[in-house]
Amino acid sequence: MASGQHAPISESAAWADLKQHVKTIEGTHLRNLMQDNNRCEELIKEYDGIVVDLSRQRVIHDTVDKLLNLAEEAKLKEKIDQMFDGVHINETENRSVLHAALRAPRDEVINCDGHNVVPAVWDVLDKIDAFSDQIRSGSWLGSTGKPLTDVVAIGIGGSFLGPLFVHTAMQTEPGCAQAAKGRRLRFLANVDPIDVARALLDLNQETTLVVIVSKTFTTAETMLNARTVRTWITSALGVEAVSKHMVAVSTNLKLVKEFGIDPANAFGFWDWVGGRYSVCSAVGVLPLALQYGFSHVKKFLQGAWSIDDHFRSAPLESNLPVLLGLMSVWNVSFLGCPARAILPYCQALAKLAPHIQQVSMESNGKGVSLDGVPLPFGTGEIDFGEPGTNGQHSFYQLIHQGRVIPCDFIGIIKSQQSVYLKGEQVSNHDELMCNFFAQADALAYGKTREELVAEKVPEALIPHKMFSGNRQSLSILLPNLTPYTVGQLLALYEHRVAVQGWIWGINSFDQWGVELGKSLAGKVRTQMNAARTKTQPLSGFNYSTTTLLTRYLQGKTQLLYPDPHDVFPSNVLPGFEK
Numbered sequence: 001m002a003s004g005q006h007a008p009i010s011e012s013a014a015w016a017d018l019k020q021h022v023k024t025i026e027g028t029h030l031r032n033l034m035q036d037n038n039r040c041e042e043l044i045k046e047y048d049g050i051v052v053d054l055s056r057q058r059v060i061h062d063t064v065d066k067l068l069n070l071a072e073e074a075k076l077k078e079k080i081d082q083m084f085d086g087v088h089i090n091e092t093e094n095r096s097v098l099h100a101a102l103r104a105p106r107d108e109v110i111n112c113d114g115h116n117v118v119p120a121v122w123d124v125l126d127k128i129d130a131f132s133d134q135i136r137s138g139s140w141l142g143s144t145g146k147p148l149t150d151v152v153a154i155g156i157g158g159s160f161l162g163p164l165f166v167h168t169a170m171q172t173e174p175g176c177a178q179a180a181k182g183r184r185l186r187f188l189a190n191v192d193p194i195d196v197a198r199a200l201l202d203l204n205q206e207t208t209l210v211v212i213v214s215k216t217f218t219t220a221e222t223m224l225n226a227r228t229v230r231t232w233i234t235s236a237l238g239v240e241a242v243s244k245h246m247v248a249v250s251t252n253l254k255l256v257k258e259f260g261i262d263p264a265n266a267f268g269f270w271d272w273v274g275g276r277y278s279v280c281s282a283v284g285v286l287p288l289a290l291q292y293g294f295s296h297v298k299k300f301l302q303g304a305w306s307i308d309d310h311f312r313s314a315p316l317e318s319n320l321p322v323l324l325g326l327m328s329v330w331n332v333s334f335l336g337c338p339a340r341a342i343l344p345y346c347q348a349l350a351k352l353a354p355h356i357q358q359v360s361m362e363s364n365g366k367g368v369s370l371d372g373v374p375l376p377f378g379t380g381e382i383d384f385g386e387p388g389t390n391g392q393h394s395f396y397q398l399i400h401q402g403r404v405i406p407c408d409f410i411g412i413i414k415s416q417q418s419v420y421l422k423g424e425q426v427s428n429h430d431e432l433m434c435n436f437f438a439q440a441d442a443l444a445y446g447k448t449r450e451e452l453v454a455e456k457v458p459e460a461l462i463p464h465k466m467f468s469g470n471r472q473s474l475s476i477l478l479p480n481l482t483p484y485t486v487g488q489l490l491a492l493y494e495h496r497v498a499v500q501g502w503i504w505g506i507n508s509f510d511q512w513g514v515e516l517g518k519s520l521a522g523k524v525r526t527q528m529n530a531a532r533t534k535t536q537p538l539s540g541f542n543y544s545t546t547t548l549l550t551r552y553l554q555g556k557t558q559l560l561y562p563d564p565h566d567v568f569p570s571n572v573l574p575g576f577e578k
């Protein structure tokens, strides 16, 4: 190792101690561990209405102590402090990591490079408050004098997944639903023209506001979609309509202006907000405020801040994101479980897993330490998930009897919607939650041969009907699903991911791994253009790519640009008739 470089955490005594400890845990079964009420009580934690039950993790008191030793070894407390102090912990990009400042109360002081960033955050929030109110109240009208009732938010990755998650979670909350009456919010992420067709279906240019969301304002997919939708607007309403129908969210206000958007209609944020951590900036706040009004979105920010404040101040042993992160490190690095299932028993959380997938996998899927030293262990988790009970009828088979996949069960005490049919044993939400409670115990306890014999199951079927159990999960119970608790849930996961990254000693805030594919796509684009317009032969690709590309190019001979009206044929997109 070069001088100045740190040894990976796996060379520490705390890591070795945990490795050793695995043998002790291998001698236990959750079936027995769950009988120890004191242990369970110790592992059930609560903060600001959220209950986190870690008792079905494969841990005993000692394990938690040893994980806390590992946290100390990794200087976790210092790392948390450094983040809130605005230290440039994203070293490869030389940036602070201050998404928590996006939800800080007005009177909070959070410094970045010697100045308090909170007033600037609130300047943008106030601007969104005023703008969204103008749109919603109809004091801002489209170019033909009609109110703008529909919003299309164009963005991808972090400029899409977080806002979609929160929108999905708020949609059926009664107060939010009431506030959104008569309005539509659509997202356009994929560069696939099919996504354009879906996003614009049934929309009318005269009543549509387009929000282009891109931190860099250079992302190829977003910019092509933005140009496409601009054409959709201008070919119906004229070029002058852009100022009334298109606004932008970006850190790159220069490019926003060059695109033709009035700087007055641009909502900024800062390089200390990572894309996947940007939902609390104008990236999420603007589209959500347009749909639901700023007051609801403000509660979402307050919920996130509640966890931020807890994260920076609670002792590590009762700090929810810290404990959640440590459990994940234990599962991934010591118990050999590289995947994690995120299973909300709430349809409104249907987009939680896709969002956390980016937050977690883009943050922690790294191969080298902060110092650039290749790591002798794998980092990151393979995150996936679906709402329960849908997942139960799909992939849970594998989780029960196939591979061991630690699960996050998320349940809600009071549902956004209440249905209780006369004569039914339980309400519909209770029925859902019966599954939430049952699945965690089914995984932990399993089913033994003895139990099956007692049930007189035929011998030949016994091996098929046995469940090993001892499969770890954790449960998060929220009092309800409101903008506030959605904010809490978001921050809980964001900080948990950061904790994991700090323990592993990686930079969770860069994403160099997405660059290579982008630049290779650029090379293909250049050659595709040359092949289509100058019938130039392909060069520089391997045999396989050349073969497939040739087949692709032969399959489509279109060389001319169609008339804009053909770009949006009327049979696909009403409102774009010739």
Ligand SMILES: O=P(O)(O)OC[C@H]1O[C@H](O)[C@H](O)[C@@H](O)[C@@H]1O
Residues within 6 Å of the ligand: 155, 156, 157, 158, 159, 213, 214, 215, 216, 217, 218, 219, 222, 275, 276, 362, 511, 514
């Ligand atoms: O917001 P943008 O600059 O358009 O970036 C959109 C996305 O681009 C890349 O794929 C990055 O890996 C993501 O982290 C980012 O969220």
